[in-house]
Amino acid sequence: SQTIHQWPATLVQPVGSPLSLECTVEGTSNPNLYWYRQAAGRGLQLLFYSVGIGQISSEVPQNLSASRPQDRQFILSSKKLLLSDSGFYLCAWMRGTPYNEQFFGPGTRLTVL
Amino acid sequence: AQSVSQHNHHVILSEAASLELGCNYSYGGTVNLFWYVQYPGQHLQLLLKYFSGDPLVKGIKGFEAEFIKSKFSFNLRKPSVQWSDTAEYFCAVQEGASKIIFGSGTRLSIRP
Incomplete structure (x- = not known):
């Protein structure tokens, strides 16, 4: 069966510090991978998605970036965090056609102080 | 760009x-539509989905949704809610092969 891991679960960082959030998927190959940010009242904001190694689509211009160094690994990064980067970050993978169902990880709660 | 609105x-x-x-x-083109649910303290999970065919789709736990193309709508319904339906509900749209965007969510509170 497939599982999706995210770490860390919680993170408190000062403004201006770097960020690296990691997501890994087990039990599937060549998944589509996604980073979302969930904020109260704003739903899930799609940040990045990837259809393969090294292939990243960016949806929201901001100081975040994403990388996919391996098939089942998706990393969210920032060189300098802003207060507005605080939020709950969710990674997801998608089971392909004909299912097209997304499965979500446990999330990372990021607080920027 | 595609957008998804949940007014409630x-x-x-x-x-x-x-x-x-x-x-x-x-989005005016062909879309795949989804409803996801997030129960308190749990991960998001799929409630139901529409790809094609019968515009009335049935999901888990007695939920259903109707796709009305002319209204660009995909409303979620349940005839009789239970306290256990307390959760946040998200509508999502798939644009193209891979891009999936979500609405802002609706928090449902059920009084026992």
Whole structure:
């Protein structure tokens, strides 16, 4: 069966510090991978998605970036965090056609102080 | 760009009441549509989905949704809610092969 891991679960960082959030998927190959940010009242904001190694689509211009160094690994990064980067970050993978169902990880709660 | 609107931010109902949550999307092409649910303390999970065919789709736990192409809508319904339906509900639209965007969510509170 497939599982999706995210770490860390919680993170408190000062403004201006770097960020690296990691997501890994087990039990599937060549998944589509996604980073979302969930904020109260704003739903899930799609940040990045990837259809393969090294292939990243960016949806929201901001100081975040994403990388996919391996098939089942998706990393969210920032060189300098802003207060507005605080939020709950969710990674997801998608089971392909004909299912097209997304499965979500446990999330990372990021607080920027 | 595609957008998804959920106009009901917080809905409060009594048990056994009927439920309808609105979802509208902006994309004019062929779309795949989803409803996800997030119960307190749990991960998001798929409730139901529409790809093609019968516009009335049935999901888990007695939920159903109707795709109305002319109204760009995919409203979620349940004839009689239970306290256990307390959760946040998200509508999502798939644009193309991979891009999936979500609405802002509707928080549903059920009074016992």
